[in-house]
Amino acid sequence: MTQRDLPALSIVELQGLFRRREVSPVEALQALEDQINASNGRIGAYLVRDVAVAAAEAEKADVSLPLGGIPIAIKDLINVKGQQCSCASKILRGYRAPYSATAIERLRAQGAIPFGRMNMDEFAMGSSTENSGVQITRNPWDLSRVPGGSSGGSAAAVAADIALGALGTDTGGSIRQPAAFCGIVGFKPSYGRVSRFGLVAFASSLDQIGPLTKTVHDCALLMNAIAGHDSHDSTSLDVPVPDYTKHLGGDVKGVRIGLAKEYLIEGIDPTVRHAVLAAVKQLESLGAEIIELSLPHTEYAISVYYILATAEASANLARFDGVRYGQRTENVTSLFDHYARTRAEGFGPEVKRRIILGTYVLSSGYYEAYYLRAQKVRELIRRDFAEAFKQVDALVSPTSPGLAFKLGEKATDPLQMYLADIFTNAANLAGICGISIPCGFAEIEGGKKLPIGLQLLGKSLGEARILQLAHAYEQSTDWHKMRPALSPITA
Amino acid sequence: MASKVDVAHIAQLARLQLTAAEADLFEKQLGAVLKYVEKLTEVNVEGVEPAAHAVPIFNVFREDKPFNWFSAAQALSNAPQQANNLFIVTKVVE
Numbered sequence: 100m101t102q103r104d105l106p107a108l109s110i111v112e113l114q115g116l117f118r119r120r121e122v123s124p125v126e127a128l129q130a131l132e133d134q135i136n137a138s139n140g141r142i143g144a145y146l147v148r149d150v151a152v153a154a155a156e157a158e159k160a161d162v163s164l165p166l167g168g169i170p171i172a173i174k175d176l177i178n179v180k181g182q183q184c185s186c187a188s189k190i191l192r193g194y195r196a197p198y199s200a201t202a203i204e205r206l207r208a209q210g211a212i213p214f215g216r217m218n219m220d221e222f223a224m225g226s227s228t229e230n231s232g233v234q235i236t237r238n239p240w241d242l243s244r245v246p247g248g249s250s251g252g253s254a255a256a257v258a259a260d261i262a263l264g265a266l267g268t269d270t271g272g273s274i275r276q277p278a279a280f281c282g283i284v285g286f287k288p289s290y291g292r293v294s295r296f297g298l299v300a301f302a303s304s305l306d307q308i309g310p311l312t313k314t315v316h317d318c319a320l321l322m323n324a325i326a327g328h329d330s331h332d333s334t335s336l337d338v339p340v341p342d343y344t345k346h347l348g349g350d351v352k353g354v355r356i357g358l359a360k361e362y363l364i365e366g367i368d369p370t371v372r373h374a375v376l377a378a379v380k381q382l383e384s385l386g387a388e389i390i391e392l393s394l395p396h397t398e399y400a401i402s403v404y405y406i407l408a409t410a411e412a413s414a415n416l417a418r419f420d421g422v423r424y425g426q427r428t429e430n431v432t433s434l435f436d437h438y439a440r441t442r443a444e445g446f447g448p449e450v451k452r453r454i455i456l457g458t459y460v461l462s463s464g465y466y467e468a469y470y471l472r473a474q475k476v477r478e479l480i481r482r483d484f485a486e487a488f489k490q491v492d493a494l495v496s497p498t499s500p501g502l503a504f505k506l507g508e509k510a511t512d513p514l515q516m517y518l519a520d521i522f523t524n525a526a527n528l529a530g531i532c533g534i535s536i537p538c539g540f541a542e543i544e545g546g547k548k549l550p551i552g553l554q555l556l557g558k559s560l561g562e563a564r565i566l567q568l569a570h571a572y573e574q575s576t577d578w579h580k581m582r583p584a585l586s587p588i589t590a
Numbered sequence: 591m592a593s594k595v596d597v598a599h600i601a602q603l604a605r606l607q608l609t610a611a612e613a614d615l616f617e618k619q620l621g622a623v624l625k626y627v628e629k630l631t632e633v634n635v636e637g638v639e640p641a642a643h644a645v646p647i648f649n650v651f652r653e654d655k656p657f658n659w660f661s662a663a664q665a666l667s668n669a670p671q672q673a674n675n676l677f678i679v680t681k682v683v684e
Binding site: 290459 | 633660664677
């Protein structure tokens with residue numbers, strides 16, 4: 100073990116070294132910073148980071164705490180007091196958070212050090228991180244491809260061993276899909292499980308903060324820290340949080356796993372289909388019972404999602420008006436001109452497109468046909484899952500129908516980009532939890548490999564069971580041990 | 591459902607200035623999205639209550655107690671323009 104191997108460790112492994120006093124948090128942070136300096140230029144995962152602030156926290160770290168001295172990378176829309184929070188948007192250039200999100204306070208209470216602001220699609224709107232108003236992020240497995248999105252910076256950093264773990268957010272798949280594209284673990288908690296206080300809102304009825312990690316055990320540790328009721332978020336659920344790590348390692352014999360026919364449709368990449376079906380067999384060999392079932396309203400999820408998410412976004416983003424914070428245009432002729440030009444200059448194309456769509460579906464004459472109808476179909480989707488979870492403990496599917504695509508490949512066709520979220524959107528609409536874990540690789544040109552993600556969905560507040568199942572699968576395979584061949588430091 | 595969005599009108603409602611090229615492009619792209627979501631008309635939603643949230647929680651109250659939150663200086667820390675502990679805004683009355 101040399102210094103430069105430290106960032107490649109899991110959180111659990113690094114914590115062990117800290118507790119045995121073999122390595123100090125200050126040394127680990129320095130090793131991480133060295134690795135970021137070596138690799139981030141190629142990946143583009145970090146927007147900014149403040150080493151001095153993190154080093155001061157590392158000096159004082161209490162390694163007896165569950166996350167003592169562990170640096171965690173933070174998606175750039177979760178407020179950390181004193182640090183930038185730009186949402187990768189020009190409109191929030193220079194914004195410094197005057198307070199910390201509850202999820203950040205809780206990470207700190209467990210000893211973690213929030214370190215680094217991670218690139219993302221602007222305001223979390225996108226599935227490739229190409230909509231960032233700052234920079235693109237590249238997939239560590241193939242630098243000509245996207246890392247997925249919107250939490251692409253968080254996912255790419257963990258996969259490239261330039262972060263121990265990260266926080267992202269998932270509104271329609273924005274943690275799970277980049278985790279799948281980058282070959283790591285990404286978890287979307289049930290709606291209300293993690294406080295949204297201090298998270299810049301995209302679609303308030305869908306957003307959740309969650310972890311991106313190298314292993315399921317690390318994911319459980321971060322969930323232990325961030326989950327729980329918060330009086331600052333009226334949608335947070337006042338339900339006790341189990342110790343998720345205690346649920347790992349148990350027997351999965353007799354666990355009932357549903358395979359919905361609507362999730363194995365035409366158009367899935369054959370390598371993805373093959374890997375997912377092999378994973379289902381593997382789960383069966385571990386003792387799980389596979390039950391075929393139907394989620395009849397699945398095909399409507401994307402339509403419902405893009406109506407409701409854009410409607411909520413158009414309202415949430417009204418606050419960016421150049422009055423109290425953010426960029427403000429100059430030489431204004433009227434208040435309307437102030438608003439319209441400030442927002443024209445500050446927002447990128449995808450954000451504008453979604454504000455227009457969201458405003459449209461809420462506008463007089465169209466509200467009932469689009470917004471209200473979408474809310475009703477949302478209820479039907481929710482019921483589909485409620486029925487399914489009477490029969491099964493978990494549902495299995497691909498995380499994404501395809502592999503990480505080329506930079507620019509879908510950038511000019513928003514509808515094609517939206518369709519990439521086909522297997523992830525419904526979980527947000529129904530408020531249930533879901534994880535993506537690596538389940539194989541596809542060979543591509545030039546001898547390269549791209550990771551494939553397996554999605555396991557669980558009922559609302561069923562996190563412990565999903566983590567247990569994901570852990571059992573992970574431990575029975577070697578996929579999570581694979582790393583991209585991007586040699587981080589040239590010795 | 592309509593398949594054509596009056597983007598100029600909607601942009602006004604959204605307080606968002608668009609170039610002619612942006613308006614054209616969005617009209618085409620959003621037309622395609624709206625055509626796609628037309629499939630929602632196939633669904634029988636008779637008697638279905640709309641779901642605003644996936645988790646039904648209503649009327650969450652907290653105690654009405656004062657607590658320390660931002661000072662004026664903190665609230666103004668990101669203001670584009672400020673003076674005398676106040677935000678400077680664009681003139682709204684002539």
